Amino acid sequence: MSQRQKILIVDDEPDIRELLEITLGRMKLDTRSARNVKEAQDWLAREPFDLCLTDMRLPDGNGLELVQHIQKRHTQVPVAMITAHGSVDTAIHALKAGAFDFLTKPVDLGRLRELVGSALRLHASPSNENSIDNRLLGNSPPMQALRKQIGKLARSQAPIYISGESGSGKELVARLIHEQGPRIDKPFVPVNCGAIPTELMESEFFGHRKGSFTGAHEDKPGLFQAAHGGTLFLDEVADLPLAMQVKLLRAIQEKSVRAVGGQQEQVVDVRVLCATHKDLGVEVAAQRFRQDLYYRLNVIELRVPPLRERREDIEEIANNVLQRLAEGADQPPARLTSQALTALKGYRFPGNVRELENMLERAYTLCENDQINADDLRLAEPVSASEQDGPSLADIDNLEDYLESIERKLILQALEETRWNRTAAAQRLNLTFRSMRYRLKKLGLE
Incomplete structure (x- = not known):
């Protein structure tokens, strides 16, 4: 007979402890209760636990102290914080300190059961370190550090902001965080925020009801509903218009959404990961991105290093790409000459791993x-000194035509580098998808 999993409950209110004990007992879980930090530390020293649920305010300290204690001495025990309703700052501090997740009072029992189930799956999930090594190539110090961070962050439900340049592998990192965590058997839903037309955003994110607008012939679930129980990855989140940022913030904080044309709120259990190649701090300072949403999404930042910061990985990545190309074509793999490898290692790779793949x-x-x-x-040929100085007035007959020719050249180059993937080309040029469509039409490149 398998041993029942054990939960430590830490709260100084007897009625809260009793409610949690009864609910967890019905889930066929064993419980132990503590009234303060000292009693909780004593229990942790005596017995192994699969999860700790702790209140924030305790008679001899606070829950953050207990989170930090568990992080140092009982690293395999996930800990969830119970906070007062509306204490978003407290919850974020707990997540930054290493808490697995948080609940607000009064405790929603359905949400409690979901959180407990998710935390306990951490112990049942097999290690996927090999899958990280096979897909996140490179043995440079930055990549070794990145793998360790992925493994650690997968054990939390904290929102993560994945920063990095275009083509550096941000979506792959998000997928690995999802696959390493307890939501592995639930959906991973990626969405490019810059590729959704503004007028369709609310419907795409939250769904709509039949007849709610022209063309809504049937009910349709949104991205949040599709990701229920799993992970929603918001790529290029900086491209969201301000009006949509408000609605996204509310959905994340309330853990519920309302479909366009709907009357009822629908509870959603979604872990949110986001990424952008832009600097969100700069976007906030320029008032293009809401500070409160930035604060909510950027609980933990994970930086993906550009390829030029790990040039020692280029040979391994290149050989892996060439092997895949050969297998796909059912042909023998090509070999890089030493001169070619030297040239690759000396190139700056503004498009990072994606550019290397396209080039090869x-x-x-x-x-x-x-x-x-x-x-x-x-x-690309090195820029000559005269080109660096820029053109002189003698070289220009018409400024508009000259600027348009430069724009056309750069857009074509970006399209070629991305195999005419318009969304990827827009990201490469730091443009929104809508701006890219406008420029393609203006230049006759559609």
């Missing part, structure tokens, strides 16, 4: 004798 795919297609030379890579 083109070179693999064009190379001869299964050998890729430096010329096959078609790396």
Whole structure:
């Protein structure tokens, strides 16, 4: 007979302890109760626990002290904080300190059962370190540190802001956090915030009811409903218009959404991860991104290093890409010459790993004798001194035409680098998808 899992309840209010004991007992879980920090530490020293639920305010201290104690001495025990309703700051401090998740008073029993189930699945989830190593390539110090951070953050339900340049692998990092955590058997729903037309955003995120607007022929669930129980990854979150940022903040704080045309709030259990290649702090300072939403999303920041900061990984990544290309074409793999490898290691890679992949795919297609030379890579030529100084007035007949020619050249280059993926090209140029569509139409490149 398997041993029942054990929960430590820490609260100085007898009625709260009793409510939690009864609810968890019905889930066939064993419980132990403590009235203060000292009693909780004594229980932790005597017995192993699978989860700790602690109130924030305790007679001899606070729950944050207990979170920090568990983080130092009982790292395998997830701890959830119970806070007063509306104490978002307190909850965020708890998550930053290492809490798994939080509940607000009065405790919603349905939410409690979901949280407990999610926390206990941490112990049942097999380690997926091999899958990280196989997909997040590179053995440089920055990548070793990134793998460790992914493993640690997967054990929390805290919102994470994944920062990094375009093409650096932010979505892959988000997927690995999801797959390492207790939500692995639930959906991972990625969404490019810059690719959704403004007028459709609310419907896309929260769903709509039949007849709520022209064309709404049937009920449709939104992205939050699709990600219920799992992870919602908001890529390019900085591209959200301010009006939508308000609604997103409310959905995250209330853990519920209302479909367009609907009357009832629908509870959603979603872990939110977000990313952007922009600096969100700069966007907040420029009043293009709400500070309260930034504070809520950026509980923990995880930076993905650009490829130029880990040049020692380029050879491994390149060989892996060439092997995949060969397997896909059912052909022998191509080999990089030493000159080609040297050229790659000396290149800045503004498009990061995605640019390297596209570059190698083109070179693999064009190379001869299964050998890729430096010329096959078609790396950008260094800018000459005269070009750095810029054009003189003698070179320009019409300013508008000149600027349009530069815009056309750069947009075409971005489209070629991204295999004519308009969304990726827009990200490469730091444009919103809507702005990209406008420019393509203006330049006759649709």
